[in-house]
Amino acid sequence: MIATAKELIEAKEAVAALLDQFDLDSYLFELEPHDGPCAVRIDCARDRIWQSTTITVDIDRLRRSRTDDAARSQLLDEWGEHLGPRRYPTLVSG
Numbered sequence: 001m002i003a004t005a006k007e008l009i010e011a012k013e014a015v016a017a018l019l020d021q022f023d024l025d026s027y028l029f030e031l032e033p034h035d036g037p038c039a040v041r042i043d044c045a046r047d048r049i050w051q052s053t054t055i056t057v058d059i060d061r062l063r064r065s066r067t068d069d070a071a072r073s074q075l076l077d078e079w080g081e082h083l084g085p086r087r088y089p090t091l092v093s094g
């Protein structure tokens with residue numbers, strides 16, 4: 001099923017919110033919807049060195065991450081493998 005315009009806007013907002021959590025100097029991204037999972041193409045800079053990566057993710061997971069802490073945390077962990085450390089690491093209480 002192809003995403004609606006509203007779903008795409010929500011997914012793009014979610015991507016931007018997720019990317020803001022990483023220790024990046026700057027970034028650009030494109031959300032490419034497909035019949036299955038969508039592709040998020042990311043160009044980002046860390047310490048003035050640019051890198052490119054593509055992450056495949058379900059659009060519903062992206063949209064859910066806007067309001068669901070567990071979904072957001074899981075995506076941040078997965079994306080960290082591609083984008084490096086977060087700007088604000090998760091604190092472990094204990």
